[in-house]
Amino acid sequence: MSWGRAEIVIELPAIRHNVRVLRDHTGVDVMTVVKADGYGHGIVPAGRAAREGGATWLGVATIDEALVLREGGDTGRVLCWLGVPGEDYAAAIAADVDVTVYSEAELSEVVAAAAAAAAAGTARVQIKVDTGLSRGGAARQDWHDLFAVAADLEREGRIRITGIWSHFACSDEPDHPANDAQQAAFEDALALAASAGLEPEVRHLANSAAAILRPSSHYDLVRCGIASYGLDPAPGHTPDLGLLPAMTVLARLALTKEVAAGDGVSYGHTWHADRPTRVGLVPVGYGDGVPRHAGNRAEVLVGETRRPVRGRVCMDQFLAEVGPGDDAGDLVMLFGSGQLGEPTAQDWAEWCDTISYEIVTRIGGRFVRRYNDEATR
Ligand SMILES: *Cc1c(COP(=O)(O)O)cnc(C)c1O
Numbered sequence: 001m002s003w004g005r006a007e008i009v010i011e012l013p014a015i016r017h018n019v020r021v022l023r024d025h026t027g028v029d030v031m032t033v034v035k036a037d038g039y040g041h042g043i044v045p046a047g048r049a050a051r052e053g054g055a056t057w058l059g060v061a062t063i064d065e066a067l068v069l070r071e072g073g074d075t076g077r078v079l080c081w082l083g084v085p086g087e088d089y090a091a092a093i094a095a096d097v098d099v100t101v102y103s104e105a106e107l108s109e110v111v112a113a114a115a116a117a118a119a120a121g122t123a124r125v126q127i128k129v130d131t132g133l134s135r136g137g138a139a140r141q142d143w144h145d146l147f148a149v150a151a152d153l154e155r156e157g158r159i160r161i162t163g164i165w166s167h168f169a170c171s172d173e174p175d176h177p178a179n180d181a182q183q184a185a186f187e188d189a190l191a192l193a194a195s196a197g198l199e200p201e202v203r204h205l206a207n208s209a210a211a212i213l214r215p216s217s218h219y220d221l222v223r224c225g226i227a228s229y230g231l232d233p234a235p236g237h238t239p240d241l242g243l244l245p246a247m248t249v250l251a252r253l254a255l256t257k258e259v260a261a262g263d264g265v266s267y268g269h270t271w272h273a274d275r276p277t278r279v280g281l282v283p284v285g286y287g288d289g290v291p292r293h294a295g296n297r298a299e300v301l302v303g304e305t306r307r308p309v310r311g312r313v314c315m316d317q318f319l320a321e322v323g324p325g326d327d328a329g330d331l332v333m334l335f336g337s338g339q340l341g342e343p344t345a346q347d348w349a350e351w352c353d354t355i356s357y358e359i360v361t362r363i364g365g366r367f368v369r370r371y372n373d374e375a376t377r
Contacts, residue, residue, distance in 0.1 A: 179214065
């Protein structure tokens, strides 16, 4: 295997396994969310692995992401959900992508695009309702009119309303009262939609945390992002389902050297050696998505030993304390599944005061991504 300076290795069998576990655990259809380049795992390979694991839907934020899936050969159901005025809905309709609307204004844009692309068939539209996240989705006071307009358009044969859905604010805190409140609001929306004459093919509310922790929220479909990549959506609450982290992040030491007692290390000298210390130069930094917050906090695996990051993370490089046997060229694991004793993305998230989502999604830059497709685990 030829091997460069820094690699992100993606285990596609792990994604397949995780999607299968989520499907079996929930007993409903699964939409694997592959937005933001598959949470850093690669949108097309992650999408393909998800389909092989049984995902009936793929979910993305933008139309462009949906089109990338089509160009990559995906022919299954795809939903996108974050448009701006002037969006190219015609392209989405022509590519057989289900689009989401939050408002009558968006719905009119989709209808205009559908009319222009009439030969491509009827546009498939899902309506997102805001049940309390106060982010995307139709506000409660607009539900009635939006449903009425949508039902009229559907009767005229200009669109097909394929879904009604919403998104939780606090599903990673299963006892948070917002979960019950949002689900009750979602029930209200579904009842209102039914009385307007809408009969959506799929009603969906749950993300990974709710898919795992809140069976009552499953409806027809669960939208699972982070758990598909083997990471824990609700640390401290999630039962062990045997999910496998799919991403391993590796680099090779560029250099090792001894620093003397009292020497300051890296920018700002935020760490000083208290004794003669061997340090190793890891040739990746915040330009590659290694969080600067990891300075003096994170650990890496060098050889078979956990070693602390010393001093600040720079744009292209950082330092770790290493052992006497460690040398330039040696392998460093920043994070992975944890099976070899290496830290996990969740460990990095805790060191950096963030969530594992941000760790895996931001890592990239000059790392080379490589895929392991062998079912060895
Ligand atoms: C990102 C996203 C998801 C996936 O959330 P996870 O917590 O990663 O499972 C689901 N639904 C919507 C609307 C999203 O934006």
